[in-house]
Amino acid sequence: MNKSIVNQQSIKQFNTNKILKLLTSTEMISRAELAKQTGLNKATVSKITDELLNENLIIDLGYGMSSGGRKPKLLKFNPDAKYIVGIKIGGSDIYFTVMNMKLEDVFTQRIERKNNDTGIIAEMLRDSFNHAIKKLKIHTKDIIEVAVAVPATVDIKGMIIHAPNLGWKNIDLAEEFKDVFEGIPINIFNEANAGALGALNHVNNPENKNLVYVSAGIGIGTGIIISGNLYRGKMGLAGEFGHNVIVENGRQCHCGRKGCWETYASEQAFYDSLERKGLTMERNITRVLEELENNNAIALEAINELSAYMNTGLENVARALSPDYIIIGNKLRHLKDYLNICDEIQGTKILFADKDSHATIEGMGFVITRKYLYRDRYTVNS
């Protein structure tokens, strides 16, 4: 392709993006107002909006109110133009979602996962998928991508290198689920990376922000965002702060090292600690919260220890990367009222995520919709 065609195309994409950004951030808008706010001429705006109407990405609402003169025709972004399937495979369950282009859930299902067999999981997903398609009355062609978040190291090509809590090693999950989703592209994400992208969607001026998302669940995963982009490192495996040693010659970790942060400050480590102290109970956060509410002395002692270990690891992250924010998500965020976590370390603000599964799902949707709408260069793989 010659250079001038490339330039014309990139200018057109740039102008389309300007218009799309306004359309996605306002309820409804006229062509004249689009021209005014983007600084583009009316003919360019008409041409681009006609194309967007043809793609069904926007809807013509007809005539709006006039402030004198001719009544303007109003346009609206169509959130239901396309859909994304978001799946989070967790320690004990699977969260299955279909979201629209505004990242609103239009279908959700929580599936109990009692088995790690990928073939069995594929069949569970097939049931959910068929149910969703039927309920929403949509076709597979209406779905842009299927995004799957896994608590695993995932390489740059989307291969699962190791998912210790699922017992998976070197698995091509996209290949395993290919038949279920009838040819829709499947993207495999590291769960913490997806959470980091979800957290990014909630900060002001995301393109300028640095943040680290700490997924404190069965293990500890971290996702790193630098200047609004996911940082994945050479092999796609960056962000393994969970395996930073915080206690020399400490507890044995499945990674082969001893004293890793996740062996002291993950959900699993917390349950182990409660048991060692003599409090044996069902391993779930709701039960732990009940004990804390009842001022159980063992639970309170364990959570003080957990807070100290969390703070040590958070300080390592803050000192290493000095991001704007560190956001704690996944299961342990439910303990935020009892954890004594530093609010700020050397200028880095420490916050808790609002929702757990949803941050992950939203993060994947955020990347996929951006890629689809703006054809931009956000890192697409996990």
Ligand SMILES: [Zn+2]
């Ligand atoms: Zn480790």
